[in-house]
Amino acid sequence: MSNNRHEQLNYVELPAKDLTATKAFFQQVFNWRFTDYGPEYMAFDYQGLEGGFFKSPLCSTADKGGALLVFFSNDLTATAAKITQAGGVINKPVFSFPGGHRFHFIEPSGNEFAVWSDK
Secondary structure (H helix, E strand, C coil): CCCCCCCCCCEEEEEECCHHHHHHHHHHHHCCEEEECCCCEEEEECCCCEEEEEECCCCCCHHHCCCCEEEECCCHHHHHHHHHHCCCEEEEEEEEECCEEEEEEECCCCCEEEEEECC
């Protein structure tokens, strides 16, 4: 089944300073699978939204205007532990917002993501 739907988000691309470290991090924490397309690009799929990382000295963080991609978790504590064990850094501890709780983290290439739960 194709995820190609007219005028809906289909793919996201993010910078990565260290493709190897970023790949290892997402494989360890979220069980992502990757396809390498040469030394400067890798794609991921089957994650709700497909995408890729391109080699770049830049990174995407919310405080610099970057888009914030948000994961869902049934257990924020367990997910946060996996993130720190894999070398990620929690840059905003768990906080409440209308609809649930969430925290933000930085992966090894410096990109910021968030994880939320309705629990």
